[in-house]
Structure formats: C-alpha cells, structure tokens
Amino acid sequence: MAVIALVGNKGGAGKTTLTVNLACALNRIASTAILDADPQGSSLQWRAIAESDDAPAVFASDRQMDTILATRRSKYDHLIIDCPPSVNALQTNQALRVADLALIPVQPSPLDLWATAHIDDAIREAKRVNPDLRAVLVINQLEPRTTLSRIMRQALAELDVPAADTAIRRRAIYRAAVLEGKSVIDMGSRGRAAAEELEQLINEVVTS
Ligand SMILES: Nc1ncnc2c1ncn2[C@@H]1O[C@H](COP(=O)(O)OP(=O)(O)O)[C@@H](O)[C@H]1O
Numbered sequence: 523m524a525v526i527a528l529v530g531n532k533g534g535a536g537k538t539t540l541t542v543n544l545a546c547a548l549n550r551i552a553s554t555a556i557l558d559a560d561p562q563g564s565s566l567q568w569r570a571i572a573e574s575d576d577a578p579a580v581f582a583s584d585r586q587m588d589t590i591l592a593t594r595r596s597k598y599d600h601l602i603i604d605c606p607p608s609v610n611a612l613q614t615n616q617a618l619r620v621a622d623l624a625l626i627p628v629q630p631s632p633l634d635l636w637a638t639a640h641i642d643d644a645i646r647e648a649k650r651v652n653p654d655l656r657a658v659l660v661i662n663q664l665e666p667r668t669t670l671s672r673i674m675r676q677a678l679a680e681l682d683v684p685a686a687d688t689a690i691r692r693r694a695i696y697r698a699a700v701l702e703g704k705s706v707i708d709m710g711s712r713g714r715a716a717a718e719e720l721e722q723l724i725n726e727v728v729t730s
C-alpha cells in the first residue's frame with residue numbers, strides 16, 4: 523500500500539483539489555481512500571456531496587492518525603492524506619512520518635514560494651524517522667506563458683525538494699468538478715485536458 527500526503531505551508535495551494543482528483547484517478551486502478559487530516563474538513567465536505575458510490579471513501583483523521591491508518595491500511599491500496607495548511611501542524615508531521623510520498627502543491631507566486639521554503643526543513647526532519655519518504659513539489663494553477671511561471675521553475679530549483687516536470691494548470695474545471703462532488707476525470711470532454719495532466723502527474727510521481 524502507498525500512503526500519499528498532500529502537504530504545504532499555505533492555504534489555497536491546491537492540497538484538497540489534488541487530494542480528491544488523485545484519489546478518484548487512482549481509485550480506478552486500485553482501491554483508494556482519503557484521510558482528511560485538515561480540521562477544515564474540505565475533503566469530507568466534497569464526499570458528502572458526491573453522489574457516485576464509486577467515489578473514494580473519506581475518513582476524518584484530524585487526530586490519532588496512527589490508529590486510523592492502522593485500521594484502514596489492509597483495506598486499501600492507496601491512502602491519500604489531505605493535510606492542514608501548515609508544516610508545523612501535528613497532522614502534517616504525523617502524515618510525513620508515515621507517508622511514502624509527500625506531494626507539495628505550490629502556486630506560481632512569490633508569497634507561495636516563500637511559504638514553501640520551510641518545507642525543506644520539515645521534510646528533512648521527517649526523513650530522520652521515515653528515511654524512505656519521497657517528496658515532490660507540484661506547480662499548481664500554472665498559467666503558461668507568464669513571466670512568473672517561468673521564474674517559478676528557476677526559483678523552485680533552489681529548494682532541496684525536486685519539482686515534478688508535470689504542472690497542473692489553472693482550469694475552471696477543477697473548481698466545477700469539486701462543486702459537484704466529482705473529479706475532473708468524471709467531467710467528460712470538458713475535463714479531458716485536466717484529466718490528461720493528472721494522469722501524466724500520476725505516471726511521473728506515483729506509479730513510476
Ligand atoms: N488547478 C486549479 N485550477 C483552478 N482552480 C484551482 C486549481 N487548484 C485549486 N483551485 C482552486 O483554488 C482554491 C484553493 O484550492 P484548495 O484545493 O482548496 O487548496 P488547499 O486545500 O491547499 O487550501 C479552491 O477554490 C480550488 O477550487
């Protein structure tokens with residue numbers, strides 16, 4: 523089983539968006555559930571409006587993550603943990619200790635980049651107890667052909683944590699899908715471009 527934690531130091535980076543979309547995509551190939559470790563409970567809210575029985579299960583996990591993980595571990599091939607927007611939060615630290623992969627969405631903006639600079643320390647700290655942890659930055663809400671987006675790649679290269687080649691673009695379909703309790707892959711032709719980049723991300727960082 524693989525545990526994937528969506529972590530970061532800022533709200534609005536795309537942790538919940540990537541959690542639900544990755545979970546839906548992975549659930550098509552192997553049984554996948556979400557642990558909502560953010561007290562805001564956005565993933566739980568998403569599941570509450572999801573009408574499809576095929577949508578991944580979402581479990582509350584804002585405390586005692588170890589116990590919750592232990593009881594769910596044998597049942598699922600993938601567990602995706604949606605973390606609160608702070609690397610200092612207890613839930614983030616717990617998630618980083620048990621995760622195989624930490625995905626760190628970051629928006630192409632200087633403020634987000636500065637908030638992400640602290641991630642190196644948190645990952646280094648977590649690796650002391652979880653030496654096999656892989657961590658990857660994922661540019662989210664990319665607007666291609668903007669100067670900021672170009673500079674972002676160079677700036678991210680300064681961090682210890684590598685950035686995925688695949689970036690997730692800013693697309694209205696990500697918002698529309700969440701509003702319906704769905705993922706972009708359930709949105710038909712309107713979601714095709716998003717579904718393709720999501721699949722590319724999965725191939726690059728999850729199943730590789
Ligand atoms: N790639 C994207 N394109 C368009 N909107 C996005 C994208 N990623 C996230 N959003 C929107 O940005 C906002 C913050 O995303 P969210 O996933 O809630 O971040 P976090 O969980 O890190 O706080 C939400 O309104 C979400 O719909």
Ligand SMILES: [Mg+2]
Pocket residue numbers: 537538539560564
């Ligand atoms: Mg969130």
